[in-house]
Amino acid sequence: MKLPLDFYQRDEVCTIARELLGKILVTHLEEETCKAIITETEAYNGRTDKACHAFGGLRTKRTEVMYAAGGVAYVYLCYGIHQLFNVVTNKEGFADAVLIRACEPLEGVQTMLRRRGLQTMNKRLTSGPGSLSKAMGISLAQNGANLRSESTWIEDRPSPPKDEIVETTRIGVDYAGDDALLPWRYYMKNNIWISKN
DNA sequence: TAGGTGATCTTG
DNA sequence: AAGATCACCTAT
Numbered sequence: 001m002k003l004p005l006d007f008y009q010r011d012e013v014c015t016i017a018r019e020l021l022g023k024i025l026v027t028h029l030e031e032e033t034c035k036a037i038i039t040e041t042e043a044y045n046g047r048t049d050k051a052c053h054a055f056g057g058l059r060t061k062r063t064e065v066m067y068a069a070g071g072v073a074y075v076y077l078c079y080g081i082h083q084l085f086n087v088v089t090n091k092e093g094f095a096d097a098v099l100i101r102a103c104e105p106l107e108g109v110q111t112m113l114r115r116r117g118l119q120t121m122n123k124r125l126t127s128g129p130g131s132l133s134k135a136m137g138i139s140l141a142q143n144g145a146n147l148r149s150e151s152t153w154i155e156d157r158p159s160p161p162k163d164e165i166v167e168t169t170r171i172g173v174d175y176a177g178d179d180a181l182l183p184w185r186y187y188m189k190n191n192i193w194i195s196k197n
Numbered sequence: 198t199a200g201g202t203g204a205t206c207t208t209g
Numbered sequence: 210a211a212g213a214t215c216a217c218c219t220a221t
Binding site: 042044051052053076077078079080081082084086099101124128129130131170171172173175176195 | 214215216217218219
Binding site for chain 1: 201
């Protein structure tokens with residue numbers, strides 16, 4: 001079952017980030033189907049969190065999609081190379097999002113290998129936000145895409161129990177001062193498909 | 198551990 | 210109009 005809109009539209013971005021672990025990201029792009037278990041996420045809160053692109057209500061062309069009602073994709077270009085996939089959450093006007101940082105391939109591995117230019121499957125295939133997007137075929141073209149469409153969605157699955165989730169600080173947000181210390185990164189304990197331990 | 202890469206945002 | 214910055218990845 002595709003995750004329903006009310007899953008995304010809650011006001012608890014950290015809860016949503018935790019609950020997205022274990023669920024299955026599915027893309028049907030370029031005539032290829034790929035599925036992968038979400039293993040690592042980070043929460044970003046537009047109102048309180050200096051690490052969020054939309055901090056303090058900042059509204060620009062880039063951040064605009066974060067203000068949409070939850071259940072759409074926010075994809076942006078990082079370091080001129082990487083296309084990072086986020087899930088927009090909360091109600092319209094509240095710019096929260098969850099960055100999907102790593103996943104474990106389930107289906108469409110040949111397609112992922114081809115897209116990544118790799119010969120053999122190892123954790124580098126889909127561990128790390130830029131790698132994952134590339135493997136799954138997600139690009140800037142998916143910015144604003146509805147996550148209940150036929151091309152991109154997330155299948156509901158049980159989330160891991162709390163004692164199988166590691167909570168720690170987010171990656172690459174040193175510029176955010178105190179907020180860099182928030183434990184808003186979540187990953188599945190004992191899973192090798194993690195960007196960095 | 199450093200360099201590539203380009204959109205975005207801020208400053209002047 | 211220009212320059213700094215950036216939620217990263219790869220290879221030495």
